Amino acid sequence: MATNQEHVKLLGATGSPFVCRVQIALKLKGIEYEFLEENLATKSELLLKYNPVHKKVPVFVHNDKPISESLVILEYIDEVWKQNPILPTDPHQRALARFWSKFIDDKIVSASSKSVFTLDEKEREKNVEETTEALQFLQNELKGNIWIPLVQDIIGLQLFTAEKFPKLYNWSQEFLDHPVVKETIPPREPLFAFFKGRYESLLAASK
Amino acid sequence: MATNQEHVKLLGATGSPFVCRVQIALKLKGIEYEFLEENLATKSELLLKYNPVHKKVPVFVHNDKPISESLVILEYIDEVWKQNPILPTDPHQRALARFWSKFIDDKIVSASSKSVFTLDEKEREKNVEETTEALQFLQNELKGNIWIPLVQDIIGLQLFTAEKFPKLYNWSQEFLDHPVVKETIPPREPLFAFFKGRYESLLAASK
Known part of the structure; x- marks a missing residue:
């Protein structure tokens, strides 16, 4: 307590x-x-x-x-801290929330990050494919990952768009519009600069 | 409920x-x-x-x-099912249990399995190193993974021994001696045959 x-x-x-x-x-x-x-x-x-x-x-x-x-x-x-519960109360719903959180970390965060932070085109392709497949599962579950739109912009990848994943895209927009989220996540510009910098050091290191 | x-x-x-x-x-x-x-x-x-x-x-x-x-x-x-709780009651102890469970799955199960089920000696070496390092952390926390002694026997690897990890080894022996565990885990021989079979198909496929 x-x-x-x-x-x-x-x-x-x-x-x-x-x-x-x-x-x-x-x-x-x-x-x-x-x-x-x-x-x-x-x-x-x-x-x-x-x-x-x-x-x-x-x-x-x-x-x-x-x-x-x-x-x-x-x-x-x-x-x-019991106020404003994060997980649902029902044990089966809690299990689903845990399952999808693990799925996002294991399948989406890792593959989408590898699809951006690599210079090897074959590896990028493989990771784009894995991310797309994983996003498709998620699309059916209506959850999202707000960092993907940002990192894909860095190298002009189109992993996560309103056209490809309409339900997921809407969910992520609603998530971003939530007042608590709005206040908390860093503004787009410095974040973009940060990841862009990471990608450019990768490029520079390869030369 | x-x-x-x-x-x-x-x-x-x-x-x-x-x-x-x-x-x-x-x-x-x-x-x-x-x-x-x-x-x-x-x-x-x-x-x-x-x-x-x-x-x-x-x-x-x-x-x-x-x-x-x-x-x-x-x-x-x-x-x-609330009887015989698996996780401790104290939230910090619960967090530690979750942290180490995730650690075992992410760092030990995967690397130790890769150190056995590969024919590439360099990859084996790398995974043996990672497993050893992870076991060392675990040794300090006194937890174990009973499958490791078995799979290492298949290719004669010595990842997890009483000499290298005395506290962890003792813990795993106590775990294996618990009546519920004793009744539940499969007997060693068929399990050994099963994993040995997996390793041998890998060998055969490479020829």
């Missing part, structure tokens, strides 16, 4: 959809927290201490106890 | 540690169920209907509602 004496910190990096997920949950629950911006090129002592296994953000720290892995953090937040 | 009119089925395949996980949970909770053995070479209509996304076992079916992904199934079972 959450008490009145809360000390909540989030180690994160602007531009990470995994961090943003946690920020949306915190905002939704009305939890105040301290945001510690990590520089992922150097990685702070605190990050290495709190997440020695993966050395990645987000790390959520509640009364000095660290938790890593964004979906694990979301479950924790939902269990400790 | 579980009612008196339960209809519980499990689509599985003997030899799959992911299926066995669910069987151990069901046994622990004292839940009666019907086991439907799948032939993974052909895959039944039922499997394709219940898990069209991954087409994999285990699929847990409760009153005609299917759930896939073994960890998602475990959470569901623990939520619906």
